[in-house]
Each structure stands twice: as structure tokens, then as C-alpha cells.
Amino acid sequence: MSTSTKSPNASGWKPEMQPDDGLHNGPETTTGNRALMLEEPLLFEIGHAETTGVDLPEIKLGGPSRLGGCERSEPIGLVGLTEPETVRHYTRLSRQNYGIDLGFFPLGSCTMKHNPRLNEKVARLPGFADIHPLAPQHSVQGALEVIHQLGDWLCKLTGMPSVAMSPKAGAHGELCGILAIRAAHEARGDPREVVLVPESAHGTNPATAAFANYRVEDIPATAEGRVDVAALKERLGPDVAGVMITNPNTCGLLEKDFREIADAVHEAGGYVYCDGANFNAIVGRVRPGDLGVDAMHINLHKTFSTPHGGGGPGSGPVVFSDALAPYAPLPFVRRKGDGSFELVEEDEREASRGQAFGRMTAFHGQMGMFTRALTYMLSHGADGLKQVAEDAVLNANYILRSMEDVLHAPFADAGPCMHEALFGDKQFEGGLSTLDLAKGLIDEGYHPMTVYFPLVVHGAMLVEPTETESKATLDQFITAFRSLAERARAGDESLKQAPYYAPRRRLDETAAARKPRLSWVEPEA
Amino acid sequence: MRYLPLTDTDRGDMLAKVGADSIDDLFVDVPEVARLDGPIRDLPMHASEMAVERHMKALAGKNLAAEGRPFFLGAGAYRHHIPASVDHIIQRGEFLTAYTPYQPEIAQGTLQMLFEFQSQVARLYGCAVANASMYDGSTACWEAVAMATRVTKRKRAVLSGALHPHYSEVVRTMAKFTGDVIADARPAIQPEPDSAGLTARIDDETACVVVQYPDILGRVSDLSAVAEAAHAKGALLVVVNTEPVALGACKSPGEMGADIVVGEGQSIGVGLNFGGPYLGLFAVRDPKHVRQMPGRLCGETTDAEGKRGFVLTLSTREQHIRREKATSNICTNSGLCALAFSVHMTLLGEKGLRELAAENHRLACKAADRLEQVPGVKLLNTAFFNEFTLMLDGKPARTIVRELADRGVLGGVSLGRLYPGVEALEQALLVAVTETTTEDDIEALATELEALVKGGAA
Numbered sequence: 014m015s016t017s018t019k020s021p022n023a024s025g026w027k028p029e030m031q032p033d034d035g036l037h038n039g040p041e042t043t044t045g046n047r048a049l050m051l052e053e054p055l056l057f058e059i060g061h062a063e064t065t066g067v068d069l070p071e072i073k074l075g076g077p078s079r080l081g082g083c084e085r086s087e088p089i090g091l092v093g094l095t096e097p098e099t100v101r102h103y104t105r106l107s108r109q110n111y112g113i114d115l116g117f118f119p120l121g122s123c124t125m126k127h128n129p130r131l132n133e134k135v136a137r138l139p140g141f142a143d144i145h146p147l148a149p150q151h152s153v154q155g156a157l158e159v160i161h162q163l164g165d166w167l168c169k170l171t172g173m174p175s176v177a178m179s180p181k182a183g184a185h186g187e188l189c190g191i192l193a194i195r196a197a198h199e200a201r202g203d204p205r206e207v208v209l210v211p212e213s214a215h216g217t218n219p220a221t222a223a224f225a226n227y228r229v230e231d232i233p234a235t236a237e238g239r240v241d242v243a244a245l246k247e248r249l250g251p252d253v254a255g256v257m258i259t260n261p262n263t264c265g266l267l268e269k270d271f272r273e274i275a276d277a278v279h280e281a282g283g284y285v286y287c288d289g290a291n292f293n294a295i296v297g298r299v300r301p302g303d304l305g306v307d308a309m310h311i312n313l314h315k316t317f318s319t320p321h322g323g324g325g326p327g328s329g330p331v332v333f334s335d336a337l338a339p340y341a342p343l344p345f346v347r348r349k350g351d352g353s354f355e356l357v358e359e360d361e362r363e364a365s366r367g368q369a370f371g372r373m374t375a376f377h378g379q380m381g382m383f384t385r386a387l388t389y390m391l392s393h394g395a396d397g398l399k400q401v402a403e404d405a406v407l408n409a410n411y412i413l414r415s416m417e418d419v420l421h422a423p424f425a426d427a428g429p430c431m432h433e434a435l436f437g438d439k440q441f442e443g444g445l446s447t448l449d450l451a452k453g454l455i456d457e458g459y460h461p462m463t464v465y466f467p468l469v470v471h472g473a474m475l476v477e478p479t480e481t482e483s484k485a486t487l488d489q490f491i492t493a494f495r496s497l498a499e500r501a502r503a504g505d506e507s508l509k510q511a512p513y514y515a516p517r518r519r520l521d522e523t524a525a526a527r528k529p530r531l532s533w534v535e536p537e538a
Numbered sequence: 539m540r541y542l543p544l545t546d547t548d549r550g551d552m553l554a555k556v557g558a559d560s561i562d563d564l565f566v567d568v569p570e571v572a573r574l575d576g577p578i579r580d581l582p583m584h585a586s587e588m589a590v591e592r593h594m595k596a597l598a599g600k601n602l603a604a605e606g607r608p609f610f611l612g613a614g615a616y617r618h619h620i621p622a623s624v625d626h627i628i629q630r631g632e633f634l635t636a637y638t639p640y641q642p643e644i645a646q647g648t649l650q651m652l653f654e655f656q657s658q659v660a661r662l663y664g665c666a667v668a669n670a671s672m673y674d675g676s677t678a679c680w681e682a683v684a685m686a687t688r689v690t691k692r693k694r695a696v697l698s699g700a701l702h703p704h705y706s707e708v709v710r711t712m713a714k715f716t717g718d719v720i721a722d723a724r725p726a727i728q729p730e731p732d733s734a735g736l737t738a739r740i741d742d743e744t745a746c747v748v749v750q751y752p753d754i755l756g757r758v759s760d761l762s763a764v765a766e767a768a769h770a771k772g773a774l775l776v777v778v779n780t781e782p783v784a785l786g787a788c789k790s791p792g793e794m795g796a797d798i799v800v801g802e803g804q805s806i807g808v809g810l811n812f813g814g815p816y817l818g819l820f821a822v823r824d825p826k827h828v829r830q831m832p833g834r835l836c837g838e839t840t841d842a843e844g845k846r847g848f849v850l851t852l853s854t855r856e857q858h859i860r861r862e863k864a865t866s867n868i869c870t871n872s873g874l875c876a877l878a879f880s881v882h883m884t885l886l887g888e889k890g891l892r893e894l895a896a897e898n899h900r901l902a903c904k905a906a907d908r909l910e911q912v913p914g915v916k917l918l919n920t921a922f923f924n925e926f927t928l929m930l931d932g933k934p935a936r937t938i939v940r941e942l943a944d945r946g947v948l949g950g951v952s953l954g955r956l957y958p959g960v961e962a963l964e965q966a967l968l969v970a971v972t973e974t975t976t977e978d979d980i981e982a983l984a985t986e987l988e989a990l991v992k993g994g995a996a
Contacts, residue, residue, distance in 0.1 A: 093887015371711025
């Protein structure tokens with residue numbers, strides 16, 4: 014075969030085939046376009062106020078008006094495009110984006126796995142997509158059953174007795190969990206002040222605890238990248254409401270002493286919040302309930318394959334232990350004795366769990382994500398989900414062991430990693446940084462890994478391959494990644510200007526923040 | 539399994555590379571107490587695409603979908619026609635399967651779209667700057683209150699009684715924990731909002747006044763006087779809008795003096811979806827407040843060659859930089875819904891949105907006139923856009939709504955469901971009319987309502 018892992022290019026191209034005539038990039042074009050790479054103006058530069066791509070039947074402006082004197086007299090300032098122009102505008106924009114469909118997207122902590130298209134088809138069934146959240150409950154029994162079934166899966170997969178489905182995203186789920194912890198403490202007349210968060214935590218953890226009026230204190234990490242159990246135990250006391258620990262943690266390691274930590278926290282009267290962002294590493298293989306967790310959010314858009322959509326919508330249901338379940342927010346779905354389903358809302362606050370801490374959002378949660386996630390779970394089943402965790406972990410370890418000789422891997426000696434491999438920039442020369450290597454990966458056709466997170470490793474690079482990548486993809490990536498690591502160690506100056514081949518070169522973020530332009534303004538005539 | 543590319547041969551080779559005898563060797567750190575001897579029990583095993591689709595279709599089939607039925611539900615979620623190209627565009631993998639644009643050189647598609655989206659929302663709301671979206675209208679509403687407390691350094695928020703009860707419930711829930719004081723009320727059942735009562739509640743400790751426009755009863759009224767009263771006491775005016783189509787016909791909140799405008803964007807481009815995912819909109823009238831805003835912001839800049847490009851900016855407000863000092867713990871927006879909104883708004887344009895709004899209002903006027911003629915039915919509103927409140931004689935509206943559904947008519951939202959235990963609201967039915975409503979639908983609702991309301995009175 015003409016392609017080998019040495020030449021990770023399906024066309025048979027190899028670096029030595031580059032002609033040395035200085036012209037291989039070709040002349041500049043008149044339009045600024047480069048064949049399939051097309052520049053696209055802003056909507057406001059191509060649209061018109063009088064253009065529309067929507068035809069409504071028999072519109073009569075100036076008809077009846079019962080708007081109470083609030084009739085609009087000023088133009089809105091919007092512009093429109095016809096349908097063909099609209100489709101082209103957004104198609105061109107789409108081609109300036111990297112997505113999982115296009116290639117390997119090893120963004121650590123984000124679980125960029127394949128998004129099955131059956132999920133999309135199911136979510137669009139009129140029986141799910143075209144029903145109103147306040148429709149009479151007997152007319153939406155199937156929707157309530159979906160929420161109930163998904164909740165049942167989440168409880169069984171986590172080994173937890175109860176679930177709140179309404180949180181809209183991971184951070185919203187964290188807030189839900191922390192508010193339940195606060196409500197539980199307050200209910201027993203013991204409001205506490207402090208939440209302990211490891212240094213390696215996602216930024217949302219301390220932000221969430223602060224939002225709920227807790228004082229946040231850091232827990233140090235050990236040299237092997239795990240929570241310092243002795244330091245944590247030392248800090249526990251009557252003022253500590255609980256801990257927020259990510260497991261597996263953001264260094265890609267399982268907190269092997271989690272049970273011991275949980276027992277100590279419980280003994281000191283606190284609760285254990287587990288950030289479930291990394292659940293993909295253990296789904297179907299380990300139940301967090303067995304580790305003493307009191308509350309954990311689950312990112313359906315990570316572990317359960319609902320699309321990330323360029324930054325949301327997410328979905329962050331929270332599972333609860335028996336101790337916190339009574340405080341879970343409204344509304345929730347309950348199965349009645351006759352097998353039908355009901356939505357428990359404010360009118361049953363007293364008759365229901367009784368101590369619900371309130372409401373997180375209008376309506377019942379991200380239904381469009383529930384249908385997708387349930388479809389995914391049913392596709393994999395309990396056996397398939399176990400395989401998901403195993404392949405995700407195997408892929409990450411494969412990358413870790415294929416890179417550790419050329420890239421600083423701070424915790425490689427601590428044993429196997431979980432679903433993500435963590436590297437640092439310790440061996441880079443010539444002032445090159447993690448950012449330079451990441452931008453080099455863009456030129457190689459990959460989305461970079463997560464960079465500069467977690468904060469506990471200098472120049473962190475967190476690589477999460479997920480289980481939906483083949484060995485061939487990983488081998489190609491490793492070839493490119495190794496080559497970049499070697500260039501960074503050799504102080505290859507050319508990396509400082511990467512990317513060269515993306516739709517844009519490096520963007521000036523300082524200028525963007527110094528003089529923010531956040532909205533279109535018509536240029537002066 | 540169809541989503542897992544590794545073969546058993548691959549797995550064997552890879553285990554050899556990592557120096558493990560079996561996959562269990564990679565899970566050695568799992569504590570003894572948590573080790574399982576096989577797949578988790580009481581859950582089904584894997585299934586074919588066909589079998590899963592069958593299962594999900596059966597569940598979908600148990601719901602009464604709106605399509606093809608007289609449908610009048612609103613109260614914060616509205617059924618509008620979505621042009622076919624919207625769903626086509628949001629399903630492009632480059633949008634659907636992208637992440638938050640943290641690597642801007644390969645995310646210009648998402649970023650330029652967000653810049654355009656922010657510009658559309660700011661203009662619609664009559665504001666200077668909008669953010670890249672929030673989870674939904676209700677959470678955006680709470681974030682507005684939290685922002686007002688930061689800006690004014692005061693702790694008290696005054697909520698209009700005619701704010702969507704789920705929104706005020708979310709605000710109350712959050713305020714309980716942050717220590718902010720929330721003063722709210724129930725809506726008074728009267729033809730026009732009680733603006734005087736609202737302004738009387740503003741004092742020198744008030745951080746903001748929160749008013750919905752059009753309000754939960756569908757009423758529309760000029761908010762300039764409320765804005766003046768708030769500003770006179772050094773408070774901000776937060777205006778909540780749950781039906782953006784209304785702003786195609788009505789003055790923008792910014793024009794009336796709102797300082798922060800938030801809302802639910804679902805009406806434009808996003809389907810009903812049983813309540814989510816939706817699209818929170820958030821904007822400020824005065825650019826000086828930008829640095830106190832929550833959520834992501836996309837801004838214009840240039841690249842190393844001088845070409846225009848876009849990046850996420852002012853992120854020093856956000857949790858991944860500021861951690862416990864962030865303006866909010868929010869870590870995502872509602873990106874794909876923002877795209878759907880922006881595509882639909884692009885298709886509409888100024889002309890299309892104004893026509894769409896006019897058509898909604900025309901049909902709503904027609905429906906109000908027709909329904910008011912039903913014996914035992916009274917129209918409450920003096921003014922409305924596409925949603926109004928009917929007072930029904932006889933049985934509670936909640937019962938009527940259930941019975942209407944049994945007759946194949948999804949007839950509206952009963953205020954009894956939204957305000958459990960408030961007797962004065964039990965007879966009130968909220969009816970929404972959009973461009974998807976036909977005159978036959980209106981006639982069907984009138985006919986069935988006539989039968990049921992009379993039945994109740996008898």
C-alpha cells in the first residue's frame with residue numbers, strides 16, 4: 014500500500030515531495046478566496062431591509078391595532094436575505110468551522126464523541142418536537158415517559174436513588190447539586206460556610222459554590238495528581254458544607270481514595286458533590302453511588318452523545334443520594350400507581366417530596382436532549398456502555414504510552430490514565446509554548462486538545478480521544494503529534510506563527526478586549 | 539457495535555502497546571467496593587437502529603402533537619412556522635458537531651454567526667450589546683437580577699406580578715441562596731397592568747424592577763413611566779420578553795428606557811420541544827454595563843495578516859478565568875438554538891418580521907373578537923399582541939383545557955396551572971394565536987368552548 018503511518022496522508026503525499034520553487038502556495042487571488050476556502054461578508058453587508066426569504070399569505074400591514082399605544086414607529090435595523098442567499102451564507106460560514114464530523118477532536122474534558130444521527134431523527138419526531146411544555150399532562154404521556162425512562166437509566170448507571178432532570182447544562186447541574194446541599198444543611202439548622210474544591214477543578218466548581226454564597230477553599234493535590242487526602246481530612250470540620258470533586262479528575266486519573274474521602278466528609282457532617290463531567294471514563298463500569306457520592310451532574314452532551322452545537326445547548330441532570338433527594342427541585346416526573354406519569358409542579362409542593370428547594374428553570378429541562386440521550390443509551394445498552402468506557406480508556410492510554418518518550422507526561426508513572434492523557438510543555442525550547450504546538454496541530458488538520466487546563470500542570474495539554482475513534486485515526490494523529498512535539502523540543506521558530514493554513518491566522522484577542530466591538534455598526538458614509 | 543470502531547485485534551494490539559494484559563488492568567484504581575462483575579443489571583443490552591427507532595416512535599406516538607390540530611398554547615413557548623432551510627442549516631456537521639469556539643482560527647463560522655446573532659438581538663431589543671445567549675428566558679431573567687445587584691450594589695429586586703410565574707419562581711429560588719431580597723406579587727386580574735402599584739413598590743434600596751412585556755396575561759403597555767420611576771430611585775429597569783415576534787410590531791424595550799432586556803428566543807427558529815432546549819437572550823442598553831454582563835460575548839478583531847475575524851472576548855468576567863469571582867457560573871450558551879434563531883431572523887429580515895408580527899396580531903384580534911362572542915366568555919385585555927386572557931364562567935379553566943384536549947383542541951394554558959391555589963385566577967384561560975392558526979382553528983375553539991363553558995354553567 015502506498016500510504017503508511019509514516020505518511021499520514023491519503024493522497025500519498027510526503028514532505029520530501031514539496032517543490033523547492035517558492036511558488037507552491039501560488040499567487041494571491043483577486044477575491045481573497047482560495048478555491049474551496051471562501052471568504053464570506055457579514056450578513057449586514059449583504060442583506061437588505063426590504064428583502065425577505067419568507068412569504069406569508071396575504072399580509073396587510075396597517076390592519077387592526079390593539080397594541081395599547083405601543084406600536085413600533087422606528088425601524089428595527091434588521092436585514093434579510095432570500096432563501097438561496099441564506100443557505101449559501103451559512104454554508105460558507107459552516108466551512109470555516111471544525112467539527113467532529115470533519116476530523117479528530119481530542120478536546121480534553123469535553124468528550125467530543127460521534128453524534129449518532131438516529132438521535133437527530135428521533136428528536137425531530139413531531140410527537141417529541143411539536144408538543145408544548147404546558148400541554149395537558151394526559152396528552153403528553155409519552156414525553157413524560159421518556160423523562161422517566163431516562164431518569165431510570167441515569168439512576169441505575171450511577172447507582173443513585175433519585176434524579177433531577179431540569180438543569181440545562183453541566184454548570185446548571187452543579188448549581189442544582191450545591192443548592193440541594195445548602196438546603197439540606199439549612200433544613201437541619203446547620204448552615205455551613207465553606208466548600209472545599211481541589212486546585213485541579215473546572216472553573217465552574219468554585220464559581221458555582223461562590224454563587225450559592227459559600228466560601229471556596231482549595232484542596233492541594235499530591236505529586237501524583239490526586240487529591241491530597243490527608244490535607245483534606247485535616248481541613249474538615251463543622252464549617253465545611255461539602256466537597257466538590259471531579260472523578261475521574263481533570264488530570265485524567267481516578268481518585269482511588271474517593272470512598273475514603275466520602276466517608277470522612279460524611280463523618281464530619283458534610284456532603285459529597287461529584288463533578289460528573291468525566292463520567293465517560295467509567296460509564297457502565299463503575300457506579301458513583303458505590304463511592305459515596307451525594308450529588309453528581311451528568312453532561313448528556315458529553316457521555317451520552319448529544320451534539321455540542323458550537324457551544325450548547327447542553328443538558329445536566331443531577332443524581333442524588335437518599336440524603337439529598339428530598340431537596341431536589343421542581344418539577345419532576347413521577348410514575349403513578351396506575352402506570353401513568355405525572356409532572357409534579359408547585360401545586361403539589363407539599364404533597365410531593367416536601368422540601369424541594371425551588372425551581373431551576375421554566376418548564377421541565379432539555380427534552381430535545383433527553384430524547385437523543387435515551388436513543389443513545391438504548392442503542393448501546395448496558396453492555397455497549399461498558400464497552401464505551403473501556404474503549405475510551407484504552408484509546409487514551411494508547412496515546413499516553415505513544416507520546417511519553419517525546420512529551421512531558423507528569424503523571425505517567427502514577428499508573429494508567431482514564432479517558433484522557435495529560436501532558437506538559439516542560440521540555441519545549443526556544444520560547445515555544447503549548448499554544449504554538451496547538452496551533453501547529455490545526456495546520457495538520459486536527460482540532461487541538463484542551464490547553465492550559467488543568468492549572469496544576471505547566472502548559473497543560475489534555476488529550477481526550479473518546480471511544481468513537483479508530484486505531485488508524487489515533488496512529489495518524491500520534492504521528493503528527495510526535496512530530497510537533499519534536500519540533501517544539503527543537504525550538505522550531507516556525508511554529509510561533511502557526512496556523513498557516515486555517516481560514517484565519519492568529520487572532521488579536523488583546524485588541525478585541527481593549528476596544529470591544531460586539532455588535533454591527535454601519536460604517537460612516 | 540455500530541458506534542465503536544475498535545476491533546478485537548486493535549484492542550489486543552493496543553493493550554500490548556500500553557503494557558496491560560487485559561482491560562481490567564487499566565481500571566486497577568477502581569476501589570474494591572465499586573468493582574462490578576459485568577454490565578450493570580436491570581438495563582437492556584444493545585439494540586439495532588431499527589429496534590431503537592421503533593421503541594422511540596412508540597413513545598412519540600403517545601403524545602398529542604400540535605401539527606394539524608387547533609392549537610392555542612403560549613405562556614412563554616410559542617408555535618411558529620419554521621422555514622425548512624433552518625433545520626437543514628443547523629444539521630450541518632460543521633455547526634452541529636463543533637465545540638465552543640475556543641480555537642478561533644478554525645471556528646470562524648460559529649463566531650461570525652454569533653456576532654451576527656448578537657447584532658440581531660441588540661437591534662430587536664433596542665439595546666447596544668447582546669451576549670451570545672443563555673440557557674433560556676427564565677435563567678436569563680435571574681442573571682439580569684443578579685447583574686442589577688452588581689451594578690447598583692443593592693440587594694432588593696421588585697418583580698412585577700405579571701411576570702411569568704416560572705420566571706419569578708426561578709428568581710425567588712436563586713435569591714434565597716444569594717441573600718438577595720425579592721419583592722413580588724400575583725397578577726391582578728384587570729384589563730391593564732397595575733403600573734402605579736408597581737412603581738409604588740420601588741424604593742431607595744431597589745436594585746431593579748422586573749417587568750414582562752407583553753406580560754403573562756398578554757397585556758401590552760408602555761413602560762416609559764416605570765423606567766422613569768425606577769431611574770429616579772437609582773434602580774435599573776429589567777424588561778423580560780417571552781415572545782420576540784411581538785417586537786416586530788411593538789416598540790422595543792430599549793426605546794422605552796429598559797436598562798437590561800432579557801427574554802426567551804424560542805419563537806424564532808426553535809420548535810416547542812416540550813420546553814427545551816430553548817434560547818435565553820440577554821442585552822444591555824448602555825455599553826458601559828458590558829463588563830458586568832454574564833455569559834459569552836463574541837467580538838470583532840483582526841488576524842496576524844490584518845484580516846477581519848472574530849473571537850470570544852472579555853472572558854475575564856467568566857468562570858474559567860475568574861473562578862469564584864466570576865460574574866456567573868455559566869459555562870455554555872445555547873449555540874445551536876442561537877444559530878436557528880439567527881438563520882430564521884435572516885430569512886425574515888426587517889420586512890418579514892414586521893409582516894409576521896402584523897399577521898400574528900391580525901389573527902389574534904380576529905380570534906379575540908370571535909371568542910368574546912361565546913356566551914360565558916369574557917375578554918380581559920384592553921391591549922394585546924398575539925396572546926390574551928379569557929375569563930370563563932363555570933368550571934375552572936384547567937378542567938376546560940383537559941376537556942378541550944379530549945376533543946382534539948389544544949385550547950390554551952389555564953392560569954390555574956401556573957398559579958396553583960390562587961382562586962381569582964382559576965377561571966382564566968390564556969390563548970395564544972400565531973400565523974400557524976387558521977380561521978377554522980379559531981372556529982373550532984369557539985365551538986368547543988361554547989359547549990364546555992355552557993356545560994359548566996348549567
